[in-house]
Amino acid sequence: MSGRAPIRVVPSGRAAIVVGSTARSLVRAEARAEARRRHPAGRGWRPDRRRMLQRLADRAYAGGAPWPRVAAAIVMLRGVAGDDPPTFAQRVGVSASTLAGLEAGAVPASSIPSCLRAVVGLVDWAWVDDGTRSDWGC
Amino acid sequence: MEPQGCDDKDDELAQVMRRLAAGDEAAVVTLYERYGSSIAAAVRHVARSRPGRLDDDDVGGAVLDVCFELARVAGGWSPAGGALPWVWARHRVAGAVDRALGQQAQSLDDQRAEVLDRLAAAVAPGPSGDEPSLLDTLNRMASGDPAPRPALVDAAAMAGPGAGGPALASAATVPAPVVADAGRAVAVLDLTESDPAGAGGDEGAVGVDLLAEALDRGGVSTRDRELLLEYAYEKHSGNTAPATAVAPLFDMREVSVRQAARRTRERLLRLAASEERFAPLADLPLLA
Numbered sequence: 001m002s003g004r005a006p007i008r009v010v011p012s013g014r015a016a017i018v019v020g021s022t023a024r025s026l027v028r029a030e031a032r033a034e035a036r037r038r039h040p041a042g043r044g045w046r047p048d049r050r051r052m053l054q055r056l057a058d059r060a061y062a063g064g065a066p067w068p069r070v071a072a073a074i075v076m077l078r079g080v081a082g083d084d085p086p087t088f089a090q091r092v093g094v095s096a097s098t099l100a101g102l103e104a105g106a107v108p109a110s111s112i113p114s115c116l117r118a119v120v121g122l123v124d125w126a127w128v129d130d131g132t133r134s135d136w137g138c
Numbered sequence: 139m140e141p142q143g144c145d146d147k148d149d150e151l152a153q154v155m156r157r158l159a160a161g162d163e164a165a166v167v168t169l170y171e172r173y174g175s176s177i178a179a180a181v182r183h184v185a186r187s188r189p190g191r192l193d194d195d196d197v198g199g200a201v202l203d204v205c206f207e208l209a210r211v212a213g214g215w216s217p218a219g220g221a222l223p224w225v226w227a228r229h230r231v232a233g234a235v236d237r238a239l240g241q242q243a244q245s246l247d248d249q250r251a252e253v254l255d256r257l258a259a260a261v262a263p264g265p266s267g268d269e270p271s272l273l274d275t276l277n278r279m280a281s282g283d284p285a286p287r288p289a290l291v292d293a294a295a296m297a298g299p300g301a302g303g304p305a306l307a308s309a310a311t312v313p314a315p316v317v318a319d320a321g322r323a324v325a326v327l328d329l330t331e332s333d334p335a336g337a338g339g340d341e342g343a344v345g346v347d348l349l350a351e352a353l354d355r356g357g358v359s360t361r362d363r364e365l366l367l368e369y370a371y372e373k374h375s376g377n378t379a380p381a382t383a384v385a386p387l388f389d390m391r392e393v394s395v396r397q398a399a400r401r402t403r404e405r406l407l408r409l410a411a412s413e414e415r416f417a418p419l420a421d422l423p424l425l426a
Binding site: 052075079084085088 | 157162164166167172194198199
């Protein structure tokens, strides 16, 4: 984990992957998102990440991904971080090709970097680990 | 001082939309996370204009649908246009809401529900599974052969308890193409029923035949016929912005849809005013 991205949980309770100079901007984005959630127009709505994960996994499965839950989890994390693939790969300390393989669901859950597994609150890793090539269906 | 406020927010949104347009699936998550509450507000706004009600779970599903729909069309959005993506793609928001609400926009009373159940039970699925257009339905109803005007019979059934018995009994003879989409056919009947009291029987048939004849006499194009029926169907279903729903069907702008529908209505009303035999058309809800 040395040199990898530290994990920070922002005041709203949502986890964010924060590192170096991007920390302030991510926290600010989080604060804005929190303000939007408090706004009357959006009151009562909260992102349903489990549902989003399932939808992403369904799409990955439909696209032929052998490990669709892995794909869903990684795409989810990168989406929450708001990064493009190169930035996210650099942030989590993996190569672009490794990240592409993870997002394509081409590798099993055991290949997920530990720094990503350290992110809690966004992805149910037990759910990801349960989704193997042979026993998972949509 | 760091840049904040609208410009910062707009840039962020534009960046998310650019990533969506480039096919970055993670951008869907970003859109959902950061703008989901705004999209939820748009969903609720549309839902308020519809009959029926969305609970929080439905809204959540619709927001997800809208996010993935926006991902599909993100390439067409430009920040220079000034509209937020979910406002720009309001048709897709409306589509997601309609899917969440279900296709049956009209509330069904027991009698209507029974008619629809009987129709569904009596009719085998068509070979193609394609949805018949309202115009096809109208034409078949007006042609009188070989189909025994089943939908008109349904109109009688829906008109009131007293008129329902024989009509329901004959509903089993409905030909498949006419009622492959029974809900829409029922709506057409409501639109074309000429007898306000809903006496049923052949009186409804006069309205349909007369309307079909008037459309021929008025020289109304096939597209405009179809458009008028779809427009009236949406309006009748409680859609307060029928042109919004109809425009994509005909690849037209909303204003053009409204103009075309008004033009056809006016043409038929002129015919009703000039020829006595067409006078009953003026009372049709379709032309209101």
